[in-house]
Amino acid sequence: MPGQGSENKKLTLEEAKKEIERLRELIRYHEYKYYVEAQPEISDYEFDMLMKRLEALEAQFPELITPDSPTQRVGEQPLEGFPTAEHHPPMLSLENVYSYEEFLEYHNRIKRMLPGEKIDYVVEMKIDGVSIAVQYENGIYTRAITRGDGYKGDVVTENIKTIRSLPLRIKETRFVEVRGEVFMPKAAFEKLNQERAERGESLFANPRNATAGTIRLLDPKEVARRKLDIFFYYIFIDGDYPRPTHWENLQLIKELGFKRNELVWFCESPEDVLKIWEEWKDKRDDLPYDVDGLVIKVNSIEQQKRLGETAKFPRWAIAFKFPAKQAVTQIINIELNVGRTGAITPVAILKPVKLAGTTVSRASLYNEEEIRRKDIRIGDWVVIEKGGDIIPKVVAVVKSRRTSKEKPFVMPKRCPVCGAELYRPPGEVIWRCPNAACPAKLKESILHFVSRNAMNIEHIGEALVDQLLKKGLIKDPADLYYLKKEQLASLERMGEKSAQNVLDEIEKSKNNDLWRLIHALGIRYVGEKTARILEEHFPSLDALMNASYEDLIKIPEIGPKVADSIIHFFKDPTNRKIIEKLRAAGVNFKSRKKEEGPKPLEGKTFVFTGELDSYTRAEASALVESLGGKVSSSVSRKTDFVVVGRNPGSKYQKALKLGVKILNEKEFLELIEKTKKSS
Numbered sequence: 001m002p003g004q005g006s007e008n009k010k011l012t013l014e015e016a017k018k019e020i021e022r023l024r025e026l027i028r029y030h031e032y033k034y035y036v037e038a039q040p041e042i043s044d045y046e047f048d049m050l051m052k053r054l055e056a057l058e059a060q061f062p063e064l065i066t067p068d069s070p071t072q073r074v075g076e077q078p079l080e081g082f083p084t085a086e087h088h089p090p091m092l093s094l095e096n097v098y099s100y101e102e103f104l105e106y107h108n109r110i111k112r113m114l115p116g117e118k119i120d121y122v123v124e125m126k127i128d129g130v131s132i133a134v135q136y137e138n139g140i141y142t143r144a145i146t147r148g149d150g151y152k153g154d155v156v157t158e159n160i161k162t163i164r165s166l167p168l169r170i171k172e173t174r175f176v177e178v179r180g181e182v183f184m185p186k187a188a189f190e191k192l193n194q195e196r197a198e199r200g201e202s203l204f205a206n207p208r209n210a211t212a213g214t215i216r217l218l219d220p221k222e223v224a225r226r227k228l229d230i231f232f233y234y235i236f237i238d239g240d241y242p243r244p245t246h247w248e249n250l251q252l253i254k255e256l257g258f259k260r261n262e263l264v265w266f267c268e269s270p271e272d273v274l275k276i277w278e279e280w281k282d283k284r285d286d287l288p289y290d291v292d293g294l295v296i297k298v299n300s301i302e303q304q305k306r307l308g309e310t311a312k313f314p315r316w317a318i319a320f321k322f323p324a325k326q327a328v329t330q331i332i333n334i335e336l337n338v339g340r341t342g343a344i345t346p347v348a349i350l351k352p353v354k355l356a357g358t359t360v361s362r363a364s365l366y367n368e369e370e371i372r373r374k375d376i377r378i379g380d381w382v383v384i385e386k387g388g389d390i391i392p393k394v395v396a397v398v399k400s401r402r403t404s405k406e407k408p409f410v411m412p413k414r415c416p417v418c419g420a421e422l423y424r425p426p427g428e429v430i431w432r433c434p435n436a437a438c439p440a441k442l443k444e445s446i447l448h449f450v451s452r453n454a455m456n457i458e459h460i461g462e463a464l465v466d467q468l469l470k471k472g473l474i475k476d477p478a479d480l481y482y483l484k485k486e487q488l489a490s491l492e493r494m495g496e497k498s499a500q501n502v503l504d505e506i507e508k509s510k511n512n513d514l515w516r517l518i519h520a521l522g523i524r525y526v527g528e529k530t531a532r533i534l535e536e537h538f539p540s541l542d543a544l545m546n547a548s549y550e551d552l553i554k555i556p557e558i559g560p561k562v563a564d565s566i567i568h569f570f571k572d573p574t575n576r577k578i579i580e581k582l583r584a585a586g587v588n589f590k591s592r593k594k595e596e597g598p599k600p601l602e603g604k605t606f607v608f609t610g611e612l613d614s615y616t617r618a619e620a621s622a623l624v625e626s627l628g629g630k631v632s633s634s635v636s637r638k639t640d641f642v643v644v645g646r647n648p649g650s651k652y653q654k655a656l657k658l659g660v661k662i663l664n665e666k667e668f669l670e671l672i673e674k675t676k677k678s679s
């Protein structure tokens with residue numbers, strides 16, 4: 001590595017000056033390699049050593065410190081505020097289009113204004129950040145100004161200086177202004193929000209808000225910690241574009257050592273632009289920073305000048321936005337949703353808004369605590385976001401839009417459906433409706449009863465259940481087995497044929513395996529897996545109903561909480577009544593498991609990791625257990641087989657380390673088949 005060999009002997013001022021210059025040059029080079037090109041040539045440690053050496057020398061010779069020294073990125077003094085400065089030319093924002101049709105309209109407009117001329121476009125990513133103008137005089141960084149209203153912005157020189165990819169000195173002595181977008185990389189954003197959550201501070205809704213907030217901090221040290229970055233896309237030298245095309249100016253930006261986004265395309269037709277848009281509207285999620293669309297600019301500066309601008313926008317550029325993942329809308333009301341177990345979920349009723357292609361009018365607020373933490377009030381404007389879930393969530397409140405007419409949410413004392421007094425078990429955040437006969441719970445419990453992993457009765461969806469309840473045709477899940485064809489056929493959107501289909505499905509379910517019935521009953525803490533385990537240990541529903549707490553707790557997988565819940569459930573007279581109705585209807589109560597079948601996998605322990613294609617985890621476990629094997633949740637030397645599905649977890653690594661036999665899904669299924677045949 002160059003730069004070594006400077007011993008700590010006393011230097012004369014002249015020697016120190018030379019050494020300091022040498023170190024700065026080196027540090028600038030390595031900063032560029034690391035922060036701009038992302039191709040470091042030396043280790044972080046070596047880099048730190050260069051910085052330390054420079055700092056030490058500058059401490060010894062403070063008269064040699066200059067503002068463009070790499071040690072001067074982070075100012076020691078807090079700022080007192082931000083003076084304003086004007087932009088020449090103004091920093092206009094861009095007009096947005098949201099569809100190809102709109103973009104074509106734009107293209108045709110340009111064509112009409114430049115008849116018969118060839119129009120080339122340069123396409124860039126639209127970075128979701130904060131626009132900034134950065135100035136250099138005599139090759140030295142002097143000033144940074146936010147976009148502000150486009151004509152006037154805040155001078156945030158000290159804060160922008162902390163961005164490590166920004167050169168503090170360039171090889172161009174004329175007056176240079178570069179413009180670009182400051183942004184917070186996604187990773188830095190996640191980390192920042194995590195730290196804020198730990199300190200109980202409010203969270204930023206997205207990286208752009210975090211960037212805007214950070215740029216205006218009065219403490220440059222805190223700004224430096226937040227790891228902003230910057231991409232440049234315009235350059236003016238002595239007030240004008242230095243080269244005749246945008247493409248060439250982008251080239252110059254790079255040549256002068258500025259960071260530029262490498263995702264730029266040269267397009268000769270609107271179809272080319274569309275291709276890029278189509279490709280990146282989904283792929284953008286893989287980028288380490290947020291982008292919200294493409295920016296399309298007419299390449300020729302001469303054409304740009306002739307096109308000029310309107311009062312608001314340049315005519316020679318446009319933003320072609322990607323479908324939004326976030327939207328801002330107003331909370332009209334907060335309602336309560338009652339789940340099957342009586343869990344109460346507050347739901348925000350929203351002024352309908354378009355989001356990622358659908359109209360959204362509800363968002364989950366999770367629980368009372370969450371509402372308090374985010375300080376969400378009725379009437380608030382909020383940022384909503386669509387993640388992987390169907391129902392979007394409220395990310396943050398736009399507090400600047402408060403009018404003081406917003407109403408804080410007060411958790412109702414009573415169930416909105418049945419009026420029963422709500423209760424909250426100690427230590428939990430969720431309120432519950434305790435009424436077993438609550439109609440809201442009833443609806444959810446029927447939907448659970450018919451669901452795929454329970455009784456698996458097809459053709460019975462939410463709309464049908466609503467109608468059945470409204471007409472009083474069912475009052476509990478057992479009533480499904482007493483429905484008559486005429487009753488069903490008389491319902492809306494239900495003909496003779498559909499009615500028969502529903503009845504056939506119901507009839508078929510009478511023959512289900514016992515675990516399905518156990519699961520369908522909706523005993524708290526008894527999911528599919530536990531239901532299967534219970535069937536293993538009890539030959540019939542009656543045996544389970546008559547089991548004592550001690551009987552249940554003897555089963556290794558059943559803990560006190562689950563045992564308690566089962567006992568409690570079967571003691572309840574309402575539940576007993578439903579069970580007797582099911583029995584009378586002819587629903588199967590008996591286990592079909594062989595009483596004492598052969599156990600060819602006896603003594604073998606299996607561990608599953610990742611998802612299988614042909615079975616759920618519970619089904620695969622049941623398969624192993626039905627052959628006498630054991631399923632464990634963690635890998636040890638005693639494990640016989642680790643079955644690895646898609647997206648396996650750390651158990652896979654551990655199995656490799658311990659040398660445990662690993663089976664893929666196919667091998668696992670073959671083993672099961674072979675075992676079944678031999679038994």
Ligand SMILES: [Zn+2]
Pocket residue numbers: 338415416417418419420433434435438439440441
């Ligand atoms: Zn209720």
